[in-house]
Amino acid sequence: MITITGLSNIKYQEWLALWSAYLEFYKTELNPQQAALTFKRLSDASQTDMFGYAIIKNQNVVGIVHLISHASTWTKLPYCYLQDLFIDANYRNQGLARKLIEFSYDECKNSYDRVYWLTHKSNDNARLLYNRVATETGFIQYKKSLN
Template sequence: MTTIRALLPADRDVWEPLWRGYLEFYETELSEEQTALTWNRLVDPQFPIHGALAVDEGGTAVGIVHWLTHAATWSAEPYCYLEDLFVDPSQRGAGVGRALIAHVADWAEAHGSPKVYWLTQETNTTARGLYDRVATRTGYVHYQIGLGA
């Protein structure tokens, strides 16, 4: 059985290969400095980004999830944005992704958030199969403007 737990400062060595797998899946490269900054934010209890680790029966890390909350104009309570979700490819279809999403939903509900939402690529059909079973597809289309920073 998979266990989902909060990331701990000692987890960097098991988190980072999953993080790198996530970035590779999305064909993205980040600097070592950004990865270190992301890690430090995830384990800093004063920073408003949270992370959890999925661990299998043998103690192997098999998935990660990161989320944050933000104020909203349509709600008095903050919305919860599930920003990153990755499951080791060898563990896909075994319920790890579902468990990670449920962990975030439970956390968000306990913290008064009225909803959890996330984005994925249209072509991410495997993950979308899960998402269609555990959430409502809203029909919104995502746009962004990249700024020079």
């Protein structure tokens, strides 16, 4: 059985295992305090600008999605940025990432103008899915770290 639930309904350690694997996939590290703060923000039901969901298969938390709401200068309704999407390696290629994306669409469709995200150009497996569920925009991201 597969269910999707808000992160407030799962344990921190269940989320942390997936979050840590996601960070490892992108060859990055965050300190434990940042991880705790991130989960607190994502799992706080009163938080409206940052939220997330977990996908559960056979009582195991096997995937997560994190979303950030923000206003836009181009539309009346805000945008929803899908910042993170991760499925445990043992559960990939079962349609679970697609389920999380489509669930996010359903949750956002009445309150947001769009859902959008970025991925690394080398993330070929994910891009196969993304090309089926969304439109590549052709934009290139630029970044300047300030801290």
